[in-house]
Amino acid sequence: MFSSGGLSFEKIILIAGPSGAGKTTISDYLNEKYGIPRVLTHTTRPMRAGEKQGVSYHFETDETFNQLHFFEHITYGSYQYGSSREALNLAWKKNDLVSLIVDIKGIYSYINQLKDKVYFLYITTSTKEELKERLLKRGDDPAKIKERLSGSELNALPEDLKPYAHVLVNDDLSKTKNALDQLVASFH
Numbered sequence: 001m002f003s004s005g006g007l008s009f010e011k012i013i014l015i016a017g018p019s020g021a022g023k024t025t026i027s028d029y030l031n032e033k034y035g036i037p038r039v040l041t042h043t044t045r046p047m048r049a050g051e052k053q054g055v056s057y058h059f060e061t062d063e064t065f066n067q068l069h070f071f072e073h074i075t076y077g078s079y080q081y082g083s084s085r086e087a088l089n090l091a092w093k094k095n096d097l098v099s100l101i102v103d104i105k106g107i108y109s110y111i112n113q114l115k116d117k118v119y120f121l122y123i124t125t126s127t128k129e130e131l132k133e134r135l136l137k138r139g140d141d142p143a144k145i146k147e148r149l150s151g152s153e154l155n156a157l158p159e160d161l162k163p164y165a166h167v168l169v170n171d172d173l174s175k176t177k178n179a180l181d182q183l184v185a186s187f188h
Contacts, residue, residue: 013099017123020134022170023101039091039100045079072106122165
């Protein structure tokens, strides 16, 4: 648990970047090594085998979903997904420092609402070829990969977010972990 002289310093590490850059790997590393949990998001889709309420997601009905206060939300197919103020406050009750993987467009809402409580980590690779290789290795559909990479400018770091971003080029996982270790040390 991170704290600052008994006073809460609540921070959220927002992790964004293109598919295949390593966002989940980085979030998992922060949790495993430092106990920095990922904020749970909400969904209205049915629970899948092996998933648990309050562990995998906050599973919601359309009615309960619509009562929440979202930083960002999106509809995929007929299901809604989102990250809420309520889930963040619940996470902060357990740990002053938490992480969340977000869509690049969602960064604006967090920065506007949470200001200096946000640490924005933009994850990328040095080349599109590296992203393509990773997406193929994890079993993504080659047609979907081509579509994602041709539209990867959508996941590019917008100019107006550059002043807030801490860019991490994740080509070598051991170097990335060293950079993350320095980041976490800077929070003490």
